[in-house]
Amino acid sequence: MPDPAVERRTRKRQMTRQAISDVATRLFFERGFDGVTIDEIAQAADVGRMTVFNHFPRKEDLFFDREDAIRDAALTALRARDRATSPIQALRALAHRLIDTPDPTFPLFDGTCRFVQTALASEALKARARQMRDEFVQLLAAALVEDAAAPKDDPDAHLAAGLIAAAWTVAFMExxxxxxxxxxxxxxxxxxxxxxxxxxxxxxAALAGSAYAGAA
Known part of the structure; x- marks a missing residue:
C-alpha cells in the first residue's frame, strides 16, 4: 500500500519542479535564454539556487524540460506495439496519434513558435538540441537492438535510428x-x-529485409 507521506513528498517535489520550469520558461521567452541566469530563475521562483540544480542539473534542462516525455513516448510506442507492426511503422503511427489526439504536455505546433524561436536564437540551446538528438539516436538504436535480439553493434539498428530521428526533425521544423x-x-x-x-x-526502403522494417 502506498505510503501517504511519500506520496505527499513526491507531489510537492513535482509541484516545485513545475513551478521552477514555468518561471524559467517565462523568463526565457521574455529575455532570451542567454539573458537569464540561474540566480534570477531561483529568485523569481522563490527557491534556492541549489533547489533549481536539484531538479535541473543544467540550465539547458530548464528549457528542454519535456524531452524525457517525448523520448519515453517514442520508446513506449516501439515496445508496446502490436507484433504484426514493424518498429518503423510503430513510430510512424505515433506521429499520426500525436496529430489525431494532441497531447497537451507537448503540443507540436500551436503554442510552440516562441519555444522554437528562443531555441534558434541561442547557440547553447542549439548545441544542446544536437546533443539530445544524438543521445536519442543511441537510445533508439539500443531499443531496436533489444527488440530484435540483434547484436549490440548492429549497423542496421544505428542506421534506422539515425534516419528515423532525421525524418522527425525535418518534419517538425518544416x-x-x-x-x-x-x-x-x-x-x-x-x-x-x-x-x-x-x-x-x-x-x-533503406532497411528492407532487416528486423526493423519487417513485422516481428
Whole structure:
C-alpha cells in the first residue's frame, strides 16, 4: 500500500519542479535564454539556487524540460506495439496519434513558435538540441537492438535510428516553419504527417529485409 507521506513528498517535489520550469520558461521567452541566469530563475521562483540544480542539473534542462516525455513516448510506442507492426511503422503511427489526439504536455505546433524561436536564437540551446538528438539516436538504436535480439553493434539498428530521428526533425521544423508563416494549424499538421510518411517510407526502403522494417 502506498505510503501517504511519500506520496505527499513526491507531489510537492513535482509541484516545485513545475513551478521552477514555468518561471524559467517565462523568463526565457521574455529575455532570451542567454539573458537569464540561474540566480534570477531561483529568485523569481522563490527557491534556492541549489533547489533549481536539484531538479535541473543544467540550465539547458530548464528549457528542454519535456524531452524525457517525448523520448519515453517514442520508446513506449516501439515496445508496446502490436507484433504484426514493424518498429518503423510503430513510430510512424505515433506521429499520426500525436496529430489525431494532441497531447497537451507537448503540443507540436500551436503554442510552440516562441519555444522554437528562443531555441534558434541561442547557440547553447542549439548545441544542446544536437546533443539530445544524438543521445536519442543511441537510445533508439539500443531499443531496436533489444527488440530484435540483434547484436549490440548492429549497423542496421544505428542506421534506422539515425534516419528515423532525421525524418522527425525535418518534419517538425518544416511544419513549424509553415505554421509560423501562415498561422494555419491544419496545414502544419498535414505537412508534418506528409513528411513523416515520406521519411518513414524511405527508412523502410533503406532497411528492407532487416528486423526493423519487417513485422516481428
Amino acid at each position: 511544419a513549424h516553419k509553415l505554421f509560423a508563416e501562415k498561422d494555419d494549424l491544419d496545414a502544419a499538421n498535414r505537412r508534418f504527417l506528409a513528411l513523416i510518411d515520406k521519411g518513414m517510407a524511405g527508412v523502410e
